[in-house]
Amino acid sequence: MRSKILNLLLVFSLPQSAVAALITYRDDKGTTHVVQSIDEIPEQYRNRTKKISGSKKEFDLGHASITKVGENYFVEADFGEAGMRRMQIDLKVSFTTISPEIAQALKLPKVDRATIETTSGNTGHFPMVIVPKIVLAGYPVQSLKVVSAPGDGKEGSAGRLGQSFFNAFTVKIDEGNSEIFLIPKKKK
Secondary structure, three states, X not given: OHHHHHHHEEEOOOOOOOOOOEEEEEOOOOOEEEEOOHHHOOHHHHHHEEEEOOOOHHHOOEEEEEEEEOOEEEEEEEOHHHOEEEEEEOOOOOOOEEOHHHHHHOOOOOOEEEEEEOOOOOEEEEEEEEEEEEEEOOEEEXXXXXXXXXXXXXXXXXXXXXXXXXXXXXXXXXXXXXXXXXXEOOOO
């Protein structure tokens, strides 16, 4: 689990202006990584590199502002009719969670149940719903099955964006510029 999280989340600093001379490589699991220097690539993958350059748009990179509170990151995500909502970024959890208020605002019927541990450390059984679309950094994730759990967000957030949301992306956090970058993974 830890290695999966590390594959999804690589913390480094991207310049705020156009990105130049980034390098991609694919590991043995098929995950594509984007780095700034050949020194960041493990020796066994250095023959699998590809240089990319140009602006963020040219290589399909989305970004959004984040806020860090303690060890937690927060971002504004668009829930369509339910509006923009502050969400905690939490790659340690499998499921994305939303507040019951969002589920009610979108009139989402319960489709299943899940047992999860909330951010307060309590384990409980909560309804699952399908959110039609959540947009972050310009990228929509559609028909996402999420858990509707009361009080599962921290610092006034409306929930947590977990691996179920981020599994379609390589995720980069740029603390220096307070941004999250999403690079869509190629579909096989």
